Amino acid sequence: MGRARAPGQPVRIAVIGVGLIGGSVALAARERLNASISGFDSSPESLQKAAERGVVDRRSASVEEACSDAEAVFVAVPVGALDVVIGQALSGAPRDCVISDVGSTKREVVAAHRDPRFIGGHPLAGAETAGIEHARADLFEAATWYLTPTADSSGLLYDRLYRLLHDLGARPTAIDADTHDAVLAAVSHLPHVFANVLVTQAAQILKDKQERLPATGPSFRDATRVAGAPSAVWTDIYLSNRDVLIEQLEQTIERLTGVRQALQAADPAQIANWNDAAAEDRRRLLEAELAGGPLVELRVSVPNRPGVIAELALELGRAGVNINDMALYPTPDMSEGVVALWLSGEDSAQRAERLVAARGFHVARV
Amino acid sequence: MGRARAPGQPVRIAVIGVGLIGGSVALAARERLNASISGFDSSPESLQKAAERGVVDRRSASVEEACSDAEAVFVAVPVGALDVVIGQALSGAPRDCVISDVGSTKREVVAAHRDPRFIGGHPLAGAETAGIEHARADLFEAATWYLTPTADSSGLLYDRLYRLLHDLGARPTAIDADTHDAVLAAVSHLPHVFANVLVTQAAQILKDKQERLPATGPSFRDATRVAGAPSAVWTDIYLSNRDVLIEQLEQTIERLTGVRQALQAADPAQIANWNDAAAEDRRRLLEAELAGGPLVELRVSVPNRPGVIAELALELGRAGVNINDMALYPTPDMSEGVVALWLSGEDSAQRAERLVAARGFHVARV
Numbered sequence: 001m002g003r004a005r006a007p008g009q010p011v012r013i014a015v016i017g018v019g020l021i022g023g024s025v026a027l028a029a030r031e032r033l034n035a036s037i038s039g040f041d042s043s044p045e046s047l048q049k050a051a052e053r054g055v056v057d058r059r060s061a062s063v064e065e066a067c068s069d070a071e072a073v074f075v076a077v078p079v080g081a082l083d084v085v086i087g088q089a090l091s092g093a094p095r096d097c098v099i100s101d102v103g104s105t106k107r108e109v110v111a112a113h114r115d116p117r118f119i120g121g122h123p124l125a126g127a128e129t130a131g132i133e134h135a136r137a138d139l140f141e142a143a144t145w146y147l148t149p150t151a152d153s154s155g156l157l158y159d160r161l162y163r164l165l166h167d168l169g170a171r172p173t174a175i176d177a178d179t180h181d182a183v184l185a186a187v188s189h190l191p192h193v194f195a196n197v198l199v200t201q202a203a204q205i206l207k208d209k210q211e212r213l214p215a216t217g218p219s220f221r222d223a224t225r226v227a228g229a230p231s232a233v234w235t236d237i238y239l240s241n242r243d244v245l246i247e248q249l250e251q252t253i254e255r256l257t258g259v260r261q262a263l264q265a266a267d268p269a270q271i272a273n274w275n276d277a278a279a280e281d282r283r284r285l286l287e288a289e290l291a292g293g294p295l296v297e298l299r300v301s302v303p304n305r306p307g308v309i310a311e312l313a314l315e316l317g318r319a320g321v322n323i324n325d326m327a328l329y330p331t332p333d334m335s336e337g338v339v340a341l342w343l344s345g346e347d348s349a350q351r352a353e354r355l356v357a358a359r360g361f362h363v364a365r366v
Numbered sequence: 367m368g369r370a371r372a373p374g375q376p377v378r379i380a381v382i383g384v385g386l387i388g389g390s391v392a393l394a395a396r397e398r399l400n401a402s403i404s405g406f407d408s409s410p411e412s413l414q415k416a417a418e419r420g421v422v423d424r425r426s427a428s429v430e431e432a433c434s435d436a437e438a439v440f441v442a443v444p445v446g447a448l449d450v451v452i453g454q455a456l457s458g459a460p461r462d463c464v465i466s467d468v469g470s471t472k473r474e475v476v477a478a479h480r481d482p483r484f485i486g487g488h489p490l491a492g493a494e495t496a497g498i499e500h501a502r503a504d505l506f507e508a509a510t511w512y513l514t515p516t517a518d519s520s521g522l523l524y525d526r527l528y529r530l531l532h533d534l535g536a537r538p539t540a541i542d543a544d545t546h547d548a549v550l551a552a553v554s555h556l557p558h559v560f561a562n563v564l565v566t567q568a569a570q571i572l573k574d575k576q577e578r579l580p581a582t583g584p585s586f587r588d589a590t591r592v593a594g595a596p597s598a599v600w601t602d603i604y605l606s607n608r609d610v611l612i613e614q615l616e617q618t619i620e621r622l623t624g625v626r627q628a629l630q631a632a633d634p635a636q637i638a639n640w641n642d643a644a645a646e647d648r649r650r651l652l653e654a655e656l657a658g659g660p661l662v663e664l665r666v667s668v669p670n671r672p673g674v675i676a677e678l679a680l681e682l683g684r685a686g687v688n689i690n691d692m693a694l695y696p697t698p699d700m701s702e703g704v705v706a707l708w709l710s711g712e713d714s715a716q717r718a719e720r721l722v723a724a725r726g727f728h729v730a731r732v
Contacts, residue, residue, distance in 0.1 A: 124580055144580045146580070173580070175577070179575045179577060182571055182575055183571065183572065183575060183577050183580065185571075186564075186567060186568040186571040186572070187568050187579065187580065187585075187586040188585055188586065190564065190567070191564055191585055191586055191589040191590075192585070193622070193625055194560050194564060194589065195589065195644070196625075196640070196641060196644035197618055197621045197622060197625070197644075198552075198556065198557055198560060198618075199644050199647050199648045199651065200621065200643060200644050200647050201552060201556070201614065201617055201618055201621065202552040202553050202647075202651065203647035203648075203650065203651055205548055205549065205551075205552040205614070206549065206552070206651070209545045209548055209549060210684050210685070210686060211541070211545055211549050211683075211684075211686075212686055213553065213651045213652070214490060214510045214512070214539070214549065214553065219553075219554055219557055219558070219591070219592050220553040220554065220557055222588035222589070222591055222592075223557040223560065223561065223588070223589055223592075224557075224648060225585070225588055226585050226588075226589075227644045227645065227647070227648045228641055228642065228643075228644040228645025228646070228647070228648050228649075229641070229645075231637075231638040231641045231642050231645075234637075234641055235634050235637045235638045235641065236634075238629060238637050238641075239629070239632060239634060239637060242629040242630075242632060245629055246626055246629050246630060248567065248571070249622055249625060249626045249629070250626065251567055252563055252564075252567055252622065253619055253622050253623065253626075255563045255566065255567065256559070256563060256615055256618065256619050256622070257619065259559055259562075259563070259615060260612055260615045260616065260619075263604060263605070263608040263611055263612050263615070264608075264612060266605060266608060268601050268602075268605060271597075271600075271601045271604050271605060272597040272601045274562070275562060275594060275595070275597045275600055275601065275604075276594065276597050277566060277594075278561070278562035278563075278565050278566050278593045278594040279593065279594020279595075279597075280594070281565050281566050281568075281569035281593070281594070282565045282569075282590060282593045282594050283594075284569065285565065285568065285569055285572070285579045286579070317577075318576050318577075319576070320576065320577075320578055
């Protein structure tokens, strides 16, 4: 078990894998929280570079050693290596340490590690460049950071992780692992596949026609900006989410086949309807994303049993309630606790009140 | 036949359709060339708005009237109306007037109007917003403006149009209509279809999962930025290029089916190879686009017969020669002329010299 932190002592964080994401977690934690960082990387050169850049305070010889005294561990290795490294972190870390990861797909690792200390994570930041040299303290500023707690997760450790990420500048958001992988397939993995296909097809046609890429303005460049993202990262992502991705690819092939048929029918109304529907979908997506309002604070009394915080966060997330911030205050005897929720807008607040009350918890406005 | 322009008199331009593109042509011509603009629009309200904004000098009652005294006509109406309106412009315009359009597809109109005065055009600018209220004088600054001359086109009028567009700040680039439509399908029409499909599919999945669009950073937003572009414009574009678009859709469906199979095979090497190929394609496309170098000026003596300028421009374009600027200087008896070409980079200059010499024309460096 890790030693307790004396007042004024820096928070102790272990970072496993000091690339772009791990390095940025370390930099943000040092800069914003004055944290003490122990680091490990399977590449001694990367670890040395990180130490030279002042990203880590201590270089560890193993995952277990890096985690041995940590209050929080971030596993920031490629998706294909997550399973093994999370296992090492769990075996090396103290009993009251929270372990999270930053992988782009979540079902596999969450299913493999039902330890109350492990809470899956995925920051939506920094996919474009890789390597410690691009790490920066503000990488997660205002970025969504998905967390995938389960009924097995410790509420106290979830709260610690949530607060830590919030203090790093991110916006932690609870989501279940299945939903995460389906949503990310739709908004990230599939767009990457499309970008690859578009760029390869355009390259072929331009070559056939002996033309150069015209300065088309932003449309083609935007559509293909993520084409050919690093294979070292993306091969794992595609494969770890392949069942969902295959299903969604089949749906897109059906949709494209529908467009082809509409073009063959040469019916202007059909084309216009299809295009108008896309305009409407886009408008609704962006509106929902921008929804918000003044902050409302609620306090919810909950029994301090495993899973309750996760259930609450997931249920509010599913209902589209916009949680801007949250905090857990356990009672001294740890039998129950108060969860403070800061919600964006009166609408979110009212929905949260109804949902929480429906679960039988006491809720009050502050 | 139109009257000749006395020295110091403003160039007379007709703009048919005073929306975003037509209005911006008018504003740029007024601001940069002190041109006199006669305007027509099938909507009297739009024409009045354009006159009130000072976009046109004279409001005309018909296409023919607007063109009757013009040196150059720009037809800036939706693709579906181009055929009729270009016909009206040709019948109303003087014998020595150049008529062009700004439509996003070129085969149909070019095939329909083999008049030496008509030269198809397509500026790559301003697809996002519509309406005279968004018109601005710098819309075409540094923008590629495709021109599709044919063997029927007047060399003198091509030169006039080229120079005019160059003076409006654009980069006129010759391309044959078939190539134009294939390239634009690959770099614009298909990305628009993909954006629509991505946004509709993501909207469906988010709705099914009761999730909001995550703040994914730029990847999804970039990939879907052009989703649901105005149907009033895009229905015509899709339909006028539907044969090429259908062919390319079939190719993309094949490519996506290939990705699905690679995912089913779960072979990391296959996925990595596919992704690496896309990275390489993207790198080559962007490199080619950015290629350039110091300007080299060549002077080519050519017989002053119909089609020769178009042939030259098209052949150099096909060979990937980067023409930065060109000018035609006819001999006094009009039997032959000198074409000045400014080329980007020594490599382009040498290729141009070889190609021009191979056609039997005399070429000299200045």
